[in-house]
Amino acid sequence: MSVRDRFVGRDPALVLREVFGFPDFRGLQAQAVGRVMDGRDVLVLMPTGGGKSVCYQVPGLCRPGTGLVISPLIALMDDQVAALRQLGINAGALHSELPAEEAARVRSDLAAGELDFLYISPERLLAPGMVARLSRQRVSVIAIDEAHCISAWGHEFRPEYRALACLPESFPGVPRIALTATADARTRQDILSALAMPEAETLVASFHRSNLFISALPKGGEMRQLVSALAPHEGAACIVYCGSRARTERVAASLVTQGWPALAYHAALSPQEKRAALIRFRSGEPVVIVATVAFGMGIDRPDVRAVIHLDMPSSPEGYYQQIGRAGRDGLPSDTLLLYGGEDMVRARYWLDQSQAPDSEKRIMRGRLEAMNALTETTGCRTTALLACFGEVLSGPCGHCDNCRTPVATFDGTEAARKLLSAVYRTGQRFGLIHVINVLRGKVTESVEKHGHERLSVWGIGKDQGEAFWRSVSRQLIARGILMAPDDHGGLALDQERARPVLRGEEEIRMRVDPLVPKEERRPGVSRNAVPEDLPEEARRRFVALRSWRRSEAQEQDIPPYVIFHDSVLHDIALDCPDSIATLGEVRGVGRSKLERYGAAVLAVLARDRAEQAG
Known part of the structure; x- marks a missing residue:
């Protein structure tokens, strides 16, 4: 019996605990899962690492059929498939870099109704005949990941994503969940419009990443x-x-x-x-x-x-x-x-x-x-x-x-006026280096060629170094007071914004630039990537567990983090469980991983205890 067969119709919270090893949902996960379980559409915005995949993977197991996950990223598909297989879930992907033998296995499992999740790129999904083939299967949920790629206003616009608006016709009644880590209000509206999801609820988690x-x-x-x-x-x-x-x-x-x-x-x-x-x-x-x-x-x-x-x-x-x-x-x-x-x-x-x-x-x-x-x-x-x-x-x-480290500022009004005047007096066609040379009274071939040593602005900024004038120019550029109207690097004034500065009608506060990041040791992860909040004996266990995980991952030819994240190893090292039952209580250790790796993890911990006792 597959994982999906065991959990269809069951409580999503139970699936979360037994399959994924998490005691409860975080943030907006419960709301998103509930919406999909009710057969309704939803747009979910959660920061990276916020647990977006749980929002479709849990209902995908609780609802009958194969979960369809559309993603533009091959690496994402491969990682997600590997992670789900570690949980005993039959997942597969179809993309351009998949070996022919693996692609045939995935298609066979799909046709037999034995595939729990299918990850597929939008291009492969929209290839001739693919939607028709999938529509003959029972589909539990359709997840559209990296949904910002749909929007013309998004930062990774992909036109083929907009063709996904056809999905409701081919998969009537199947709930859709669109997910992204970031989208402003305009992009969110464009996503909903492009996917034809007018009734979808939008769930927005905090974007604050305090770590x-x-x-x-x-x-x-x-x-x-x-x-x-x-x-x-x-x-x-x-x-x-x-x-x-x-x-x-x-x-x-x-x-x-x-x-x-x-x-x-x-x-x-x-x-x-x-x-x-x-x-x-x-x-x-x-x-x-x-x-x-x-x-x-x-x-x-x-x-x-x-x-x-x-x-x-x-x-x-x-x-x-x-x-x-x-x-x-x-x-x-x-x-x-x-x-x-x-x-x-x-x-x-x-x-x-x-x-x-x-x-x-x-x-x-x-x-x-x-x-x-x-x-x-x-x-x-x-x-x-x-x-x-x-x-x-x-x-x-x-x-x-x-x-x-609060930023030091200074009254940069006079410095701004000097730089703007130098740009104006040199004809608003020279680059920054030339303008700075004029300000600092530095004779160069270009300065002499154009006679700029005779200008009234010649040398009026010689009390400051080149780095200072670069900083002033950059801050004026950031404010749109200085601009470059062509691709030759020549600077010019935005007349409307520069005029009140030149007339002394507007004060300009500027930041004092530090140029090298301060050496600051912050609590968290040490140079050798071992969490510093662990006691010495737990740090030793963490290193041993990570070494075991690396060997296990190499043997299976999978990334180490699909076995256990560092955060899970951290908690195991800290708690030092001495039985399968207590190991199973660690967050992130689900039933499948407990059965697969429990004995090996306990053996690592037992060896460490024996070495310390001896």
């Missing part, structure tokens, strides 16, 4: 800043996001020369290179992946300890989605965004050149400006980020750089 330390720094010696941010996480998994393929390769190569286990990952790699990188990342190795934003989406590795952006994300939604790859296990993890005025100028220029309709460009511009404002805020960064999703914190978060 993430959020920080941002202006660029100033990028590789030095990157290595400084990675240093506390030596021996752990980290992700570094870059804006271009070539940049990922340069940064990865530089890290390798400095002794870091770094790999580049981007869309232009061969399938073999991509697969090798993913295998290393999913295996639990302490590897630094340097990637474009396409990487990591749907990879369920829970112990990524740092996510670092070397280029500005295009929107708060994209940024939140990407930093969400850190700390999925709930343990403290770091995020760092390095930004510069050049990033802002470049992003605004390409947006202006876009062929998108004006209405869409206005929305995109608003998101870009929100991202710029997030980098330059002197207040709580988490508060500013959550405000982009309509969520209001009751007070400062306490786990961002601005909360930990």
